[in-house]
Amino acid sequence: MPGHRSSPPLAFFAAGAGPFTIIVTTLIINARHLLLAASLAPYLRGLSSVKRVLLGAQLTDETYALGMQRYLSGTGSPAFFFGANCSLYLCWQLSALVGIALGSYIPDPAAYGLDLVFPLTFIGLLVPLLRGRINQLVAFVAALLAIVGALFLPGQWYLLLAGIVASFIGYRLQDSGFRIQKA
Helix, strand or coil: CCHHHHHHHHHHHHCCCCHHHHHHHHHHHHCHHHHHHHHHHHHCCCCCHHHHHHHHHCCCHHHHHHHHHHHHCCCCCHHHHHHHHHHHHHHHHHHHHHHHHHHHHCCCHHHHCHHHHHHHHHHHHHHHHCCCHHHHHHHHHHHHHHHHHHHHCCCCHHHHHHHHHHHHHHHHHHHHCCCCCCC
């Protein structure tokens, strides 16, 4: 299971959850990889199946954003994508070692604002991909729904619901030929 997303199933296992709950949770958390891979497919068509599988096995949210940003600007390549995958993997492992060695010296990471690292990283990776007005509108709707959902819904289902609703809105706007006029 990719990266830090292995934590929820491990937490369920530690809490004594059954195999069905753990499997379904893992599938839901990682289902986004199907969408990421599908959107990369047009750029990787000329590659052999083995190379596509190797790139896909290393796919993370971060390397997807970096690779897609390059592909959209016309400078992307499988070599860049592979390099991004390898670089992130190396950094992830080195960071894990630093965390193991020094983590006990920071008992409350939130006190230093370190709990904001993941959200800020993803915002930084997302913003360059918001090239069209529809994409910007959908991102705004998703953020708004997530914030409102966090206030009124239990657990973290609001994130999934915000993503589904905003994606549907984006699909309908794109499908209808909706255009947002510049001011």
